[in-house]
Amino acid sequence: MSRMQWARPSQFNWAFDNMGGTPLQEAVAGVWSNAVAQVGEDGTVAVQAPNPGGGRVCFFRGVWPTTTSFPWDGFWAEPLTGDITNYYLGGSFINQGEETIVQLGTPLEPGTPVQLYYLYLTGEKAAKYEPLNTYPCIRRACRSRDDYTYDFAVDRILDLMSFLYFAGQEQGRDYTAVFKFLWDAFYARQESRTPPLVHDSFERRFWDKGAHLMYRGATSGMEVFSVFQTELAPGSASRALHVRAELPGVWDAAWFGYGLDWALTDSPFNEIDRVRFQLLGAADTRRLHHLSKVGTGSAVLTLKGDYLREEKSRFVVQVQTTGAVGQAKFRWSRDGGLTWGASNLTTGDAQHPLALWGGVEVYWEGGQGTHLVAGDYWTFWGGDPAVHPRRLAVILNDSNPTDSDPWGPAHTYVHAVPDRFAGMTGFEIPFSQFWRLDNVIDDGDRVRGNWGVWYAASQPGQSDITLSDREETETLFGETFYTQRQVTWNLSPQVTSFGVWVGIDSQRLNSTGRIHVNFLLKPVISGANSLTVRVKVKDAQGSYFYRDVSVAVNSWQRVTVNLAEMIRESGSGPLTHPLQVVDVGVPANPPLSGAFFLTDLKFDGHLAFANSSRLRLLEFRLEHQGLPEHEWWLDEVGVNLEVEDPYPYAPRLAISLTPYGQNPWRGPTPVHYAHPLAPYLVRALNLAQNYNQL
Secondary structure: OEEOOOOOOOOOOEEEEOOOOOEEEEEEEHHHHOOEEEOOOOOEEEEOOOOOOOOOEEEEEEEEEOOOEOOOOOOOOOOOEOOOOOOOOOOEEEEEOOEEEEEOOOOOOOOOEEEEEEEEEEEEEOOOOOEEEOOOOOEEOOOOOOOOHHHHOOHHHHHHHHHHHHHHHHHOOOOHHHHHHHHHHHHOOOOOOOOOOEEEOOOOOOOOOHHHOEEEEEOOOHHHEEEEEEEEOOOOOOEEEEEEEEOOOOOOEEEEEEEEEEEOOOOOHHHOOEEEEEEEEOOOOEEEEEEEEEOOOOOEEEEEEOOOOOOOEEEEEEEOOOEOOOOOEEEEEOEOOOOOOEEEEEOOOOOOOEEOOOOEEEEEEOOOOOOEOOOOEEEEEEEEEEEOOOEEEEEEEOOOOOOOOOOOHHHEEEEEEEOOOOOOEEEEEEHHHOEOOOOEEEOOOOOOOOEEEEEEEOOOOOOEEEEEEEOOOEEEOOEEEOOEEEEEEEOOOOEEEEEEEEEOOOOOOOOOOOOEEEEEEEEEOOOOOEEEEEEEEEOOOOOEEEEEEEEEOOOOEEEEEEHHHOEEEEOOOOOOOOOOEEEEEEOOOOOOEEEEEEEEEEEOOOOEHHHOOEEEEEEEEEEOOOOOEEEEEEEEEEEOOOEEOOOOOOOOOOOOEEOOEEOOOOOEEOOOOOOOHHHHHOOOHHHHHHHHOO
């Protein structure tokens, strides 16, 4: 097993100034430190008496309204309630004489009372070997009688055992029982973690970030997080990270994760091949599903509420006049467009949703260019089966800091977990299950495309083709799929062919240069052993090309079609990229009833993280997915890191460790010793030898 220099993270936060002369600082924590001021007429904020440190500020963290509350007096505590916007972000400060002028990044009205978070130089310097704090700033370790800085100094137990030993030699007393008592108290605190190492168990306060290197962000600002803290998980005696976010717009997202920047080519990291975590969601269901759009307008339709009726309905929402959201007219149907429930209704935005029927409301968000074009239409189903619409994306990034687009699709690998599991559920995901998405059309979870159905008949008749989610976890050819598309049909004898299609967003996925289109398929049909399936694509010119494939019935198989071998069905040739649609159907004599289970529709093969040489980020991402509210509990995040502790049972403060090995001996550094006499007194001779090697 590999040895790792930083297998035992320290909780300790005091240091010795080995050289002397370190400038000392002090932290000011807003209302907790009575550090309040008012925004001036020119929009700036001044740090001046009675607030300390005017003219000597060395770091400015932020400005919040005085009504914003923080959970404790720690300098890095996150705002808890009220206006949590940091109005300093993007701003600057300058020291001028006895005051510091702060330019806000986001303006506030003159006269607004605010609280200030900053660090300032006290003008003092540390003496040689003086004990110091390094968190949240460099200051004296013991500043008052009720300062409990030394609470974590567990190696003082070892010193006490040594002092008692020498005292016993002088006094002629036997302190063996005391040695055992002290050693037992020490030993229980210093046990090494057992591999595989869990990177974060969240058995900590959120503000005690330590070496966890956790970050978070959101497209529309940090205020989308109504909860982001460690709490006791529901039904559990252990803490977990509780995240609740509200994403107002359809393009909004929120994320949080860990900056790792590990080279996977060196030991022990070259043996890591999977991510582990435990996850609990709200597991909310919805009876609205398979929203699909046909049209050229930029607006996105969002469904609000849920379908409350018993009978199944196929809704159609069609634009009648071209224009912007709030101006264009539309009509709607609940029977697939055979009849219209209402017409000439004015489209509305998120603040003005329109009620349709059965508890369903709709609204639009416009994009670039023309929002709505006459003839644009959306279809969706209301009714059973209920589905679990939310997914949590788990993302690995393999970029280097020098890459031109480090956060782009070429360096982003995704696994997505649906919110349908009861209770806290453990996941172990191999690196091979994290995929780039720039060739994935639809896999049910990572990418969910817009689907539609069609059929042709020699004469009218009663036929039904239903699209739904099949929420069954399947392991197919070594890969895990939580959700598959299910196509169920009951056709009249007059139906001559049918199919299902999915649109391709060419801005996200361009088919140019691709060789194959492929997918996993299981036809479920009674009384047959095989079936002819037609795979069809619509090219950039609107022409259709196809290839017929014979597939086995009642078993999973991968269907692969070479794009260069496809035959023109309609329009003009040759096949022109980028492709717009992929269609899967039965071209002739379809069975009157049956089902398709379909997933993993993509071009060419998976581009998996398993071949990456660097792990820069491990991230969890929440996207709108047609729903603004998202809530998750996350615990026991880690990888299969198998390493041994090079200093078992050494005190956490006995050696200074960083992710890159031991610290050099310079400046304020954690204490570098452990008294070897203590383990000798309790006959732990192996540990006494270990301490001598520190």
